[in-house]
Amino acid sequence: MTRLLSSALTLTKRLFKIIFSFFYSIGEIVEFFLKCVKYFITEKFYVNIFLKQFLKIGFNSLPVVGLTSIFTGMVLALQSYTGFSRFSAESAIPNVVVLSITRELAPVLAGLMVAGRSGAAIAAEIGTMKVTEQIDALKTLSTNPFNYLIIPRILAGIISLPLLVIVGDIIGVMGGYLICVNLLNFNPTVYLQNTYNFVEFIDVFSGLVKASVFGFLITFMGCYHGFNAKGGAQGVGQSTTYSVVSSSILILLMNYIITSFFFRL
């Protein structure tokens, strides 16, 4: 009986510990964010580092985003053909393709790809700087690491992701076009006309809003986990994993929230 009681007690203790550490890390994340905002407003902005990161996150991700978009567009066309041909609604394929790509697939897939690519790289780079005391060195050299390392990366993420997604939108639609025209005997002009007439501003816009939010989540999580890396190479590896996992989950969560917001509009 006492044994049961004591094991129940340790279990509750452990549960409380988990809950506590959960809220504790939320608090830390919020504090980290507020520091970013504060230093962004009050201190120096490093333009050249922003531009470098913009190239690194945005331009260098073009191939990956392009490839995922084109294949997604192609698959989308094939799959919707399978479904729609069963009730002779093939003509709706361009509509489905453009809608799914712009509202959903281009931003989410680009987000996940960039999270794996740039988010991980950011966490690894900043994590290494942390455990090798480079960040401490910056502080003692009158350089605020938030302004020098973190803010330029986050801003680059917020701005470059929507631009990537615009490219992804176009390439994705082209993927669907390629399949429909070459494989399913659609009329090219009609396909493009359909797409153009059907798509609305809000479709593209909501996708770009998502992209911006994802860009923030990816770079923010990369910076946060890198900045809090501890204890050598292993800690850096762990921070990379945390960064990719947390930003991927947050992307999917925020995707739902933003979708339901635009759903009402």
Place this chain on the structure above:
Amino acid sequence: MRKKKIIVKDIYKSFKEKVVLNKLNLDVYESESLSIIGESGSGKSILTRCIVGLLKYDNGSISFGNLNNINNLNDKEKMDYMSKFGILFQNSALLDSLNIKENLKFASKQDSFNKILDEVGLPNSILKKYPSELSVGMQKRVGLARAILKKPEVLILDEPTTGLDPIIARQINSLIKNLVKKSKITTITVTHDMESVYEFADYVAFLKKGIIEWYGKARKINKSRNSSVINFIKGIN
């Protein structure tokens, strides 16, 4: 007449259950070269990190000049405070994405680094290289150049010779000796290399179990009767 520059009073620092500094007291005097020695893991780096303001201590106080307790400084004041120190970090901590010139620019906006490179015994050609292209000894020299370039009030050297072969270590020691003795800068050197102590320390503090167990003139450390100090010196040499 010795003048106190930094006063460490009853400093307490722990990580979870592990107590690293346990009510430690230490005075650092102006224009003197102090060596902090002690076994690996005894808390030497933690102590210096507390002194320069990179780490908050749990209890006690550190005073610097007319600043009474540096734990209470706000972010901005902390930045200003840290800029009083020139630090050679344990692994040099050069920014590895930047070349040597860009690294040195963090310490001083000047365009020509000929003079400082000459002082630390490096050729000019090094400016365009990246830290990873340099040997560990050269990285330490660059780290040293970066630390003294900003003309700090206090120079902190964290294990300047650890990881170097004996010949390079001796070169670095005599380099530091020349710099320290010439400029009369207040210096705190963390080390477990007794050669460094003999070469350029005026005073020595021996750190063990979270406190300064022995403090005295460097010249007299060999005559110390403290058994831990004796064992430490024997263990190394």
